[in-house]
Amino acid sequence: MLRETTMSKLRPSTFSEEASLIQKAEAPVGSGRIWHGQIFKNTFTRNGRRIKLKHWSVKIQHQRRRRTFSLLPSSRAQALKEAQEIHRMILEHGWETAIHFHQLRKLARSKQPPTGDILEQPMSKASQAYWQQRLIECKYTEAKLTPGREWTVRIEHGGNYHYFPLGTDDRAAAAIQALKIYLAVVEKGWKAACQQFSREITLAIFWAVSPVAVTYTTIYSILEKTKQADTPAPARSARKKGWRVAIVEPDGGLKEALVFWLNRQPGFECNEIWISAEEALSRLEHRHPDMILVNRLQPGMRAMELVDKLKARFPQLPVFTYGIYEDSDQIFIRVSGVRTGYIFKRRTPGELLEPILGAFKHGALDSKEVFTQIKNYFQSFFGGESSEKENLAMANLTDRELKVLNCVSKGYLDKEIAHELGISLWTVHNHLKNTYEKLNVHTRTEAALKYLQK
Incomplete structure (x- = not known):
């Protein structure tokens, strides 16, 4: 079935030209060879002279509608990229959202304030009004690094979603920030947007697998550019030296947030950060942490494979996995179907390691003693x-x-x-x-x- 999408400067008048356009319509959206011949520079005549404009343009036709877009970059390569982005936006979100997004991007690059008619287009994802109706009051204030109320928002795109704190309790300002995040997701992709904006995540530590015993909390990812200025120093523990915790975490923003909160657990300090399973196995020859936490989603070696290798080499070393989720519902969805049951307990970020605090009395984090403490901790929630x-x-x-x-x-x-x-x-x-x-x-x-x- 042919896709009704063509990009052309002139209406096809011959069979060969029409066949060429059909071939372009069937090509992948990101195909550079297709777009190379589709952008052009408009011309106009003044005082008998023909003048060519500096910037490129592209004419896109889709679903019996045609429009010419003026492209912002002056270089051909960047103009090609922007034409592809506009076309993808039309296919995924429709004409109105694509046009609105293009207008906002032009204003952003020209540093002009958006006018009311642009900001208030009805119910487009590229409008402030759309996001103002979807603000969520932040429930987990203990995860915030600064005091006060603020709004959060759930942003969905391309089948994925994340929650983002918006840093203000003003609805209008929060909606503008939500729109800014959404446009970054659409234009740059999820990975780049999550590196640019802090996001709200659910952190869950799996203390046992049969039954599944979990403590979980909500924290915010910490951006590399803000960690020095905005994160206060941890309070000193009453102990002269805390139990040493190592983490295996490949994501930079999550790594900073984990270190921040692990250093605020009573009696613990995070002194080792490894970005891969291979680095963890190599560093353990010379480093000796008291406990290791491993992200369940590891690139390369699977998390449970790493855990088995660590326990084989260091039988007395407590090793646990943790998961990062969009929200707490995802914990249950990802591990559903366990016949032996579930025990999930929400804690504040500063209480995440609460199940093993009792092991301090014995002077060492021996794995057997730790698991006894974990069992007693979760059993204490039943009865009464x-x-x-x-x-x-x-x-x-x-x-x-x-x-x-x-x-x-x-x-x-x-x-x-x-x-x-x-x-x-x-x-x-x-x-x-x-x-x-x-x-x-x-x-x-x-x-x-x-x-x-x-």
Whole structure:
């Protein structure tokens, strides 16, 4: 099936020209050879003289609509790149968003303030109004490095999403910052945008795998350019020397955030940072940390393979994995299907290593003693008055609400729950809302955990 997208300066008048345009339409969007002949410089006549403009232009046709875009770069290579970006934007987001994005980029490069008619186009992702309606009040203020309220926003693009703190409690300013982040994601890609802007992430440490026992928290990535100026020095521990923690983390922004918070755990200090499994195995010949934390997503060697090698070489050394997620729901979704159950506990960033604090009494972080402390820590959450209240709340759920919750505990998405139970998506949302209220929870992860721990 031919794609109805062509880029041309002149309307095709012959079969060979039309076939050439069809071939271009079927070529990959990023194909440089296709675009090389499509950009041109406009000309005009003044006082009998023909004058050629300095900047390049491109004419794009898609879905029976045609428009000429004036390209900002003066060099041909950069103009080609911008033409490709505009075309990709049209294919992915439609004409209005592409035109609006192009207008905003022209204003940004010319350093002119946006006018009202540009900022207030209705419900385009490239509009301030769109993001102002999607601001979220920051819930986890303990993760902030500066005091005060602020807005966050969830930005989706290309099938991925991340949450970003916006650094202000002013709605208009927050919406402008959200728009700026979104445009960076679209223009530069996720990797570059996450290096430019701090993002909100969920950090989860996996203390046991059967059952899955996790403490998790929300932190912000720390940008390289701001770490010196904006991150306060850690408070000194009461101990003369903290337990030494090494981390294996390839991402620079996450590495800085992990070091920041590990140095604020009572009695711990992060003194080794390795960016790969190979570096960790090599450095351990000369370095001797008391505990190692390994990112579950390692380039090259798998995290569990690295953990097995470390434990084989150093049987008494406690080694744990941790995961980085877009939000807390993703922890449960990624590990759903474990038959032995789940124990997930949200902590503040300064309490993340709480499960092993009891091991201090014995003077060394011996792996056997550490795992005993972990077992006692998580078992302490069962029984008592709070459990009786949770059991009573669970008893108040209707049969249909329990069925929905059972599906949630298996990692089903809302659409899958609707299909499984033969009900509408709206009914699923309504049951989940009622369940959250009865169980006094705010996310599907918290609801699923209470169901599994009932």
